[in-house]
Amino acid sequence: MTTPQQYQAPTADAFLMGGGGAPTAKFPNPGTIVGGRITEKPTVEQQRDISTSEPKFWSDGNPMMQLVVTVQTEERDPEIEDDDGRRRLFVKGQMKNAVADAVRAVGGKGLEVGGTLTVTYSHDGQAKQRGFNPPKQYTATYALAANVALNTPDPTVGQQYAPQAQQYAAPAPAPQALPQVPGLTPEQIQAAMANPATAALLAQQQAAAAAGQQAMAPAPTAPADVPQF
Template sequence: MTMNDLSSLDQILAGGGATAKFEAPGDLYTGEIVDVAIRQVNDYDTGKPAFWDDGRPQEQIVVTIATSETTSPDDDGHRNVYIKGWGDQLKAFRQAAKQLGRNPRPGDQFTATYVGDGERKNPRFNPPKLFQYEVTAGTAGLSNLVEQAAAPAQPASTDSTPQSAAPSTDSTQQGPGPQEKAKQLIQLGLDDQTIATQLQMDADVIGILRQNLAA
């Protein structure tokens, strides 16, 4: 199996995802990145792969993110954000990567915001959409980690067979509270804003917890 095979397998397991639709300036999509891929653009008229005049393929970046938006029981919430590999969209994506300090990757938090329209150079097409991209460093599988941490404790077994267990002074078993979850994510290296967003907590509270852990 080649590296290309592995890459394709990762993309299949990540899920295809529906296209993120930006209909009006101000529309945005945000979520954890589950896949970043380079795909060739299809020609608008023929539907076949598009090429530049010098023979190079016209390429686009496809960022698949996990969102809370679902339209059917089979919708996993994954949305594909398509970024042209040239012009203003590529420039905006490069700027986001520069601010991050590296290329975006699965686990990072990604936000794409439709901020307006560019100059219409071809009367056959709509003006190109302009975007702002923001990327915050994260940990792959953060969504799953948070969901597992927030999952309620399993009910006690109804099996009548006696089970030996250590004595407990509390009659109820509870999962970790929000602050304990936050401490776990801090120790994983996530930044305050990412943790606050995932756990729906105030970022200032996360900062205080971080200071206490460092003390």
């Protein structure tokens, strides 16, 4: 007979849409990292045998439980149809200890939706019995949901100030008048002004011409004496 501890009811979305939830996170080799923002409330369920799918129990008869955490990763598996990157972490054994330590390190009381959990398969431990695979060892980091939200940039910031920035933009400088050089077209003069040496020479010529015109200008006539009566 199945007890409430041995059966984990599916979420409303999983029951409606069908399927067994997000794909299971895989840790094939040491150094593999799986993590991301927690997308739904973590659940606790009884572990099941990989081969028979039968519920697992400890030697004293108590059920072997595990924590199921769904995180939004950057992974995309072409063999999974409509893969959105979500992965389920089955937190148990040594991984449970690593995750608990990560939560305590940031002053958290547990995993929460919006927090970021990252798990790394660091190395292999010592096999307890000959012929058995060595147990995988994990490390974990966790960021509180409040800290994740605080450090996530708001995409609307800056956009609301863009029109004001355009409104008060500095006016474009007025085009500089080109000097008049006999025998040269405006295009040729503009090309010459692009060269600093040529521009300086033209400026000297313009200054000399202006000084010559001023020297050739007639001197002002003094007013005639007005007779006194």
